[in-house]
Amino acid sequence: RFHTTTGSDVFSKIIRGEIPSTKRYEDDFCIAFDDLSPAAPVHVLIIPKLHTRGISNLFGSGAEDEVESALPLVTEPINDAEVVGKLFAAAARVAEAIGIDKTGYRLVINNGGDAGQTVFHLHLHLLGGRELT
Ligand code: 5GP
Numbered sequence: 001r002f003h004t005t006t007g008s009d010v011f012s013k014i015i016r017g018e019i020p021s022t023k024r025y026e027d028d029f030c031i032a033f034d035d036l037s038p039a040a041p042v043h044v045l046i047i048p049k050l051h052t053r054g055i056s057n058l059f060g061s062g063a064e065d066e067v068e069s070a071l072p073l074v075t076e077p078i079n080d081a082e083v084v085g086k087l088f089a090a091a092a093r094v095a096e097a098i099g100i101d102k103t104g105y106r107l108v109i110n111n112g113g114d115a116g117q118t119v120f121h122l123h124l125h126l127l128g129g130r131e132l133t
Pocket of ligand 1: 010019021033034035036038045109110116117118119120
């Protein structure tokens, strides 16, 4: 299911190091980096190192299309639920490392145009560092 082809979206380019980013965390599966236009004092994006457009592409009826690895690294098939689970686990680690796990934080996934999704590579927003309305 996961091929070693390359994603052409901006986040796949960040994964491959073709576009610079301020990294907060990285492992074989995912990478976390600061959002370019932060909406809060802490605004980190956590993305899988494989390309899928979003939640509806992962779990919806079109789930079989467009999932590909942005790097040759992730070549083993991985359970869809595990993809999302690993993103949330990484977000919790990043929040703890930054020191906002006690004050609180928000995790958001925008899916599709009405949600305001602008980058079509699945990503989890980690927001915190102030009281969020
Ligand atoms: P979305 O609205 O798709 O859920 O969120 C996309 C996010 O990616 C936005 O918050 C936007 O500021 C961020 N973003 C877009 N391009 C870049 C980039 O090249 N580098 C970084 N670090 N963030 C980006």
